[in-house]
Structure formats: C-alpha cells, structure tokens
Amino acid sequence: xxxxxxxxxxxxxxxxxxxxxxxxxxxxxxxxxxxxxxxxxxxxxxxxxxxxxxxxxxxxxxxxxxxxxxxx
Numbered sequence: 001x002x003x004x005x006x007x008x009x010x011x012x013x014x015x016x017x018x019x020x021x022x023x024x025x026x027x028x029x030x031x032x033x034x035x036x037x038x039x040x041x042x043x044x045x046x047x048x049x050x051x052x053x054x055x056x057x058x059x060x061x062x063x064x065x066x067x068x069x070x071x072x
Contacts, residue, residue, distance in 0.1 A: 011026045011028045012028075015067075020038045020039070021038055022038070023036045031048060033046070033048055037055065039058050042055065042056050043055050055069050058070075
C-alpha cells in the first residue's frame with residue numbers, strides 16, 4: 001500500500017544546512033520523513049517503508065546541484 005501511495009505522491013523536499021549537519025525533510029499528504037547527517041560520514045537511516053539502512057556516504061556536487069547517497 002505504501003509503495004502505491006509513494007508512487008503518486010508529490011513531495012515537498014526541504015534541505016537545511018547548519019554547519020556540517022544536513023537535514024533533508026520530505027513531506028507529502030501521506031507521510032513525512034527526515035534524515036539528519038554529516039557529509040562523508042556513515043549513518044543509519046529509515047526508508048519511507050520503515051526499513052533501517054546504513055548510508056555509507058553522502059557527497060554534494062555544488063556545481064551540478066546534486067546530492068548523492070549510497071545505501072547498503
């Protein structure tokens with residue numbers, strides 16, 4: 001059910017940077033999720049369907065306006 005709702009959702013994504021800490025908040029009418037992390041440091045995250053995953057690293061390419069996250 002959550003995957004079907006997620007497929008039709010149009011999320012608002014808010015990115016906040018405070019020093020080295022980044023917070024990404026994704027809001028839809030169905031759910032809200034938030035991740036707080038530091039670049040290039042491993043952290044635990046929860047997927048929208050509730051699974052726990054380790055994010056091995058995050059990189060930002062400022063020139064190309066991209067945030068890359070690698071999960072395992």
